[in-house]
Amino acid sequence: MRLQEKFASMKAWLEKQPKTFKQGMSAFLVLVLVFGMISAARANGACAVEVDGQIVAVVKNKAVAEAVVNSLVKEQQDKVPNVKSLQKITYKKTGSQTDLVSEEKLKQLLAQRLTFEATAAGIEVNGSLKVAVKDKATAETVLEKLKQSFQVGSDFKVDFQEKVAVVEVPVKAERVLSPEAALSRLKGESDTPRYYTVKEGDTLWDIALACKVSPDDLLANNPGFEPEKMQIGQKIKMVGVPEPIINVVAVAEKTVKEDIVLAQQVRKNSTLPFGRTKVIQKGETGQKEVTYKIIAVNGLETERTILSEKVLKEAKPQIIERSAQTMVASRGYRPGGAILSPFGMRNGRMHTGIDLGRPYGSPVGAYNSGRVIRAGWYGGYGKCVDISHGNGIVTRYAHLSTINVSVGQSVERGQNIGRIGSTGRSSGPHLHFEVIVNGVPRNPIGYI
Ligand SMILES: [Zn+2]
Known part of the structure; x- marks a missing residue:
């Protein structure tokens, strides 16, 4: 029964009572009504939301305040199931009807004040926590995917170089990564791609040098990019050398x-x-x-x-x-055997040299006399030697198993510079041979 109805029925009953009693009772009922209305207003009235005892905002009632808090918690729980707010949230009735904020504003204010923590699955590498995902099963899946992505062949046994462990850890909810983000973090890939803008006089080599990647990797990251048709101002995707947290x-x-x-x-x-x-x-x-x-x-x-x-x-x-x-000699020394793979587009990717077949460990001879300008590991090229022959001509010998020369050394035409191998991105023993003229790879067939 609503207060007004209660009051009306009481008034009707009162009409039948003696006068003095009537007057006293009327005054009493007015008081009851006034108190009733006040308490009703308070129960349904403005509510102050406090975080750790400090008022954040006042909204029109408690129901609104609770709805906002619940929706904030739910948003976090959708990402990480067992998330909890680290702060204590309390609701206080307040008589003040001024400075009421909207639900959106309260949500915004609370989001700034509250920190959510969850019990997540942490991936520890050599004893230090590197990445957190929502649960143990997700962590195991991420680690399995990492292994699979570097599974070079079905007959390979794959393991991590580092000591890797999955542990239960309390972490701030925002540190919990999606499986995709966790995987790319462990691989050491950078989150945002950067671009290089082609300047006047740039060669493929200049750009690769600026991007700290091999020309081969640069071309792989930019399908359809033709170094010979490069335009000033053209944007080229730079993908830095990843620094993996876990090595497979x-x-x-x-x-x-x-x-x-x-x-x-x-x-x-x-x-x-x-x-x-x-x-x-x-x-x-x-x-x-x-x-x-x-x-x-x-x-x-x-x-x-x-x-x-x-x-x-x-x-x-x-x-x-x-x-x-x-x-x-009118032509250069042929540093390897039969051509296994020619120069040019191959599976939608530019092949910047030719692949010459020779058994593993066979000696590789220098194309012509020159000076060694690179001798060592070079990304996907594996163990690699570059020789400068002057007049802007450089030859490259990649995937070697051993290198017999060092940077700065002069070599003679046909001199043994290393041995055939399969290091780097290679499907088997062969020599990847490149002729680079003024920074642009040319078809070596015209040179040997
Ligand atoms: Zn090749």
Whole structure:
């Protein structure tokens, strides 16, 4: 029964009572009504929301305040299930009807004051907490995906280089990452892509140098980009070298059949006329069975050791006799064997050199005399040597297993600079050979 109705029914009953009683009762009822109205107004009235005892704002009633708080908590819980506010929220009735704020404003004010904490699954690397995700199952999935992304082949056993553990940790809700964000954080990928703007006179090499990546990786990150048609002001996506938090090591033992090709032996013969050669013994390709132990770190082969080797068929070297009169070489020395993969577009990606086939460990000769300007690990190229021949011509020898030269060293045409390998982004032993003229990779076929 509403107060007014109660009052009306009481008034009707009062009409039947003696006068003095009537008067006294009337005064009493007025008082009851007044108190009733006051308490009703208070129960349904303005409400102050306090965080740790400090007033944040006043809204029109408690129901509104609670609804705002609940929606804030729910938003956090959708991200992380067991989230809790670290502060104590209290509601206080207040008589003051001034300075009431809207629900949106209260939400905004509370969001600034409240910190939410959750019990999340932390991924610890060598004992220090690196990433937090919502629960243990999510953490395990992220770690499994990380392993899979660097699974170089089905026969590889994959493990982490670092000591990795999943632990339960209390963390601020905003530190809890989505599985995708956690994975890219662990891989060391940067969150926001940066762009390089092409300047006048820039070559592919200048840009790659500025971006601290290899020209090959730069092209891979910019499909459709043609260095020869580069425009001033054009934007090129820079993807820095990732610095992984966890490194994935894949190990496999592989047995493969390989050709044995022996180097050609040349003997000088003073009786032969100028420019003439004579084959004394025809070369024969042999075959061997080799078992390798292959180690790849983050998808790139870093090591390959021979565990055992069995010759299936002996090889014979080609022996030729050449005129003793000196010849002027018009073309460069061919540093490898048959062409396995040509220069140009390959699977929608620019192949900046040619892949030359030669058995693992075969010597690699310098294309021409020059100076070594790079000798070491170079991203996807693996172990790599660059030789500058002057006139803006540089040759590159990639995926080597060993390097026999060092930066600054002068080399002769055909001099052994290293051995065929499969280091870096490589699907098997071969030489990736590039000819770079004024910073632009050219088809090496025109040069060898
Ligand atoms: Zn290649």
